[in-house]
Amino acid sequence: MAKQSATVRAALITGSFVVVAAVIGALVMYFKSNTSPAVSAKSTGDSSPAIAIVGDVRDSRIVVNPTSPKNEGLTEDARKVVHQILGVLEATPTSPLLAAEDKMESDASEKLGRDPYDVSALLMRGQWRYTRTRAGGVGMRGALSDFERAADVDKKLADPHFGIGTVLYQLAVFDLAQRGRYKIHERGGLRINTETGLLGMRHPSFELFPDRRTQTVLQAALDEFQAGQKMQQHYDTTGKATIMLYAPQDVEKRVRSIRCLLGYEPQTAPDEELVLVFMSYLQRVEPSGFSKLFEIESKK
Secondary structure, eight states: OOOOOHHHHHHHHHHHHHHHHHHHHHHHHHHHOOSOOOOOOOOOOSOOOOEEOOSOOOOOOOOOOTTOOOOOSOOHHHHHHHHHHHHHHHHSOOOHHHHSOOHHHHHHHHHHHHOTTOHHHHHHHHHHHHHHHHTTOOOHHHHHHHHHHHHHHOTTBSHHHHHHHHHHHHHHHHHHHHTTOEEEEEOEEEEEOTTTOOEEEEOOEEEEOOOHHHHHHHHHHHHHHHHHTTSBOOEEOSTTOOEESSOHHHHHHHHHHHHHHTTSSOOOSOOHHHHHHHHHHHHHHOTTHHHHHEEEOOOO
């Protein structure tokens, strides 16, 4: 494996830790809860486009929407909805530990204090802020601000658009979870292999029902990703490796996920990132959210 720079390696490690911490926290809440696991969630009672997390794996090509307008930032309608969702997210209780500023965030802020046009610091701080928010912390508004500022500073760089797209994607999923616009058909399973100690996951089967409000945010996210795909990515050539903050395959996965949510293409495979994002936000808005989506399996 190629060597990574200390800063990027730290970001990847801490980002992974936050996701693992979210899963462990959900497991702890599950065992402490006296509430019986519920299999079904609130039904929306409408015929909005739905995404079912079922089916077999099948290769598909990401097609950039040729009718997508030239990216010039969020539209007025999209920004209005985004700020409404941010207000609800920020009012949702969170862990005091995750709400505190992290050293990685403070280091980036210190760099920006010396040079407010440091695009690398803006990207690192923005990435860390939205990662912590997904695990139950705060900072999504700050992350969006960092990425938008980076996009203004360097109009030819892809990463700020990938960051904005990721923030909008997560806000859309939170909005669907918070407003109960989903239906769980079958719970997934989490289990620890007693021989290897690794955590395994059986994917749940569920549907999300984006309405016009959520579709506005998802379309804005897709526009940002597609704009970024036409630009040059930020990279670090420290040592012998070339490190990117957003792996092309991860960007393609998010683009495909959004296109499926918008009904542009069918969902044919479990979307692991969507499952984890939905789980983290469902657990945040509902005390029994974890047990609605997963059951603990005792067998290895």
